[in-house]
Amino acid sequence: MSGASQVDAAFDWKRRANAPAPGTPLGPLEAIPDAGAKEYVFGQGLSAFRMFVIRRGVDVFAYLNLCPHYSLPLNHRPDEFLSRDRGRIMCRRHVALFRIEDGCCVEGACEGRYLDRIPVRVEAGGLVLG
Numbered sequence: 501m502s503g504a505s506q507v508d509a510a511f512d513w514k515r516r517a518n519a520p521a522p523g524t525p526l527g528p529l530e531a532i533p534d535a536g537a538k539e540y541v542f543g544q545g546l547s548a549f550r551m552f553v554i555r556r557g558v559d560v561f562a563y564l565n566l567c568p569h570y571s572l573p574l575n576h577r578p579d580e581f582l583s584r585d586r587g588r589i590m591c592r593r594h595v596a597l598f599r600i601e602d603g604c605c606v607e608g609a610c611e612g613r614y615l616d617r618i619p620v621r622v623e624a625g626g627l628v629l630g
């Protein structure tokens with residue numbers, strides 16, 4: 501995927517059903533264990549906006565919870581987004597692996613494709629969208 505396509509993907513999340521507005525607080529950073537992940541859901545049912553955040557110390561990486569393989573959520577269990585060694589994001593459906601830093605699939609059915617990045621920042625110990 502080109503750099504331009506990644507930028508386009510970053511804008512797409514705002515147009516999805518139930519997408520929260522930029523500036524929406526997600527809660528305290530401490531709610532995510534270090535080297536762990538947490539899902540945030542806005543809305544209900546099939547149209548819910550689902551995203552997850554990976555935390556590494558004070559760094560955070562957030563993506564839409566939608567695998568580029570079959571456009572399905574990556575997890576089966578709550579907050580279960582990482583490989584066993586916690587070094588990659590893993591889709592539980594067909595075990596595709598993605599880099600945490602940029603969401604690129606590096607192994608599996610959708611190799612070379614990207615998760616949709618969601619901009620998230622840390623402000624005064626809290627996570628803020630956009």
Ligand code: FES
Nearest residue numbers: 567569591594596
């Ligand atoms: S749906 Fe994620 S790897 Fe197939």
